[in-house]
Amino acid sequence: MKIRTTARLALLAVLGTLTASQALGQTPQKQTAPPSLQPSTNQTPQAVPGLTVYSREVDLIFTVTDKHGAFVTGLQQQNFGLLDDGRPPERVVQFKQQTNLPLRVGIMMDTSSSIRQRFQFEQQAATDFLLQVLHPADRAFVEGFDVQTDVSQDFTNRIDLLDTGIRRLRPGGGTALFDSLYKTCRDQMLTLQQDISVRKALVLVSDGDDDYSRATETDAIKMCQRAETIVYTISTNTGPSRDKGDDVLQQVADATGGQAFYPTRIDDVAIGFHNIEVELRSQYSLVYIPADFKQDGSFRTIYLQCLDPRYSVRAKKGYFAPKPPE
Numbered sequence: 001m002k003i004r005t006t007a008r009l010a011l012l013a014v015l016g017t018l019t020a021s022q023a024l025g026q027t028p029q030k031q032t033a034p035p036s037l038q039p040s041t042n043q044t045p046q047a048v049p050g051l052t053v054y055s056r057e058v059d060l061i062f063t064v065t066d067k068h069g070a071f072v073t074g075l076q077q078q079n080f081g082l083l084d085d086g087r088p089p090e091r092v093v094q095f096k097q098q099t100n101l102p103l104r105v106g107i108m109m110d111t112s113s114s115i116r117q118r119f120q121f122e123q124q125a126a127t128d129f130l131l132q133v134l135h136p137a138d139r140a141f142v143e144g145f146d147v148q149t150d151v152s153q154d155f156t157n158r159i160d161l162l163d164t165g166i167r168r169l170r171p172g173g174g175t176a177l178f179d180s181l182y183k184t185c186r187d188q189m190l191t192l193q194q195d196i197s198v199r200k201a202l203v204l205v206s207d208g209d210d211d212y213s214r215a216t217e218t219d220a221i222k223m224c225q226r227a228e229t230i231v232y233t234i235s236t237n238t239g240p241s242r243d244k245g246d247d248v249l250q251q252v253a254d255a256t257g258g259q260a261f262y263p264t265r266i267d268d269v270a271i272g273f274h275n276i277e278v279e280l281r282s283q284y285s286l287v288y289i290p291a292d293f294k295q296d297g298s299f300r301t302i303y304l305q306c307l308d309p310r311y312s313v314r315a316k317k318g319y320f321a322p323k324p325p326e
Contacts, residue, residue, distance in 0.1 A: 056290065056293050058288055060287070060304065061098065061257065061284070061285055061316075062284050062304055062315035063315075064311050064312070064313055065311065065312050065314065066310060067312075071279060075306070076095075079307055080286070080304060080306055080307065081305050081307060082288070083303040084288070084290040084302055085291075085300040087291040090288075090291040093288055093289060094285070094286070095285070095287070096284070097283070098283055098285040101197060101199045101285070102135075102138055103134070103139070103199050103201065103280060105133065105140040105200075105202070106141050106189070107143065107202075108143050108181070108184060108206075109143070110145060110204075110205060111144040111169050112171065112174055112175040113171060113173060114209060116171040122205055122269055127159075127163045128270060129203070129274070129276070130162050132274070132277050133277040138157060139156060140157075141156070142162055142166050144169035144170075145177070145180035146171075146174060146175060148180075152164075152168045153168075155188075175209050175211055176210065176213045176214075177206060177209070177213060178210055178216060178219060181204065181220040186223055186227070190227040200228060201229065201231070201232065201280065202224075202230070203232050203273070204231055205233075205234045205236060206234075206235070206236060207236045207237045207245045208244070208247070208248040210245075217252070220252070221251070221255045224252070225320060228316075228319065230257045230316070231258045232261070233249035233250070233253045233259075233261065236266075257315045259275075259276075259279065286304075293321065295321055296321060297320060299320055300320075300321055302319065
């Protein structure tokens with residue numbers, strides 16, 4: 001569907017560096033250097049007893065790939081256009097590649113009966129992933145889920161403890177995927193308190209089936225978005241075609257800015273883990289102040305586009321504005 005000219009103008013002139021002629025598709029003049037970002041001039045509000053102050057800043061983490069799926073790095077602010085709730089942002093606070101931002105990663109492993117035959121290989125692939133991805137400032141936790149969740153190892157940087165947590169998991173029982181995802185984002189990610197900026201991500205290894213949850217898929221996705229957590233999914237369905245569970249994994253990943261992986265052989269599960277590790281170190285961060293922002297708890301949509309048609313952007317579909325307590 002074509003975007004109307006007015007909407008296209010708004011989108012492509014979003015970051016304050018593009019002219020109207022550029023937005024209309026005319027060839028831009030070559031720039032000797034990218035325009036500098038204007039830092040935020042907002043001062044930190046003074047604390048007032050009984051008053052909770054919410055930041056208006058939105059921190060958007062995103063990935064750029066080419067038509068072959070390879071990660072694209074080195075792009076600048078003026079290479080992107082953004083609409084927040086249908087409007088260009090009021091101001092860009094910061095733009096940079098966050099390849100070394102500390103990670104807070106959760107490994108969610110489906111321990112239901114349906115994946116029993118593949119479970120041992122998945123355990124080894126998960127340990128190998130953590131060995132590769134964890135840097136000194138990173139932390140990870142391990143969780144198994146069937147009809148209930150089992151956090152076998154809470155946040156830590158110690159690979160030996162994480163490996164023990166992975167080996168402690170045992171398959172068996174039904175599957176409450178949506179309940180588990182909802183509970184994990186609520187309890188492990190939403191409540192995470194950090195003095196530094198971190199990147200929150202979940203790696204969900206499952207066949208995508210759910211036969212027990214009270215929560216819906218929409219409930220689970222909304223909680224991931226509230227917790228500002230990217231979800232990467234690795235399907236354990238190695239059949240010749242994708243099934244309903246695979247579609248679920250795709251929808252969860254798309255809504256949160258992650259990616260779904262579909263190994264054709266069980267041995268390829270490790271490749272999915274490796275691709276996630278590479279992506280986590282190849283992302284961008286855009287911090288901005290949205291226009292017409294209201295602290296009303298509403299869901300605000302995000303539309304981010306690379307102005308170079310050769311590249312695709314993967315980011316979360318939106319976020320929930322904070323809502324003051326009643």
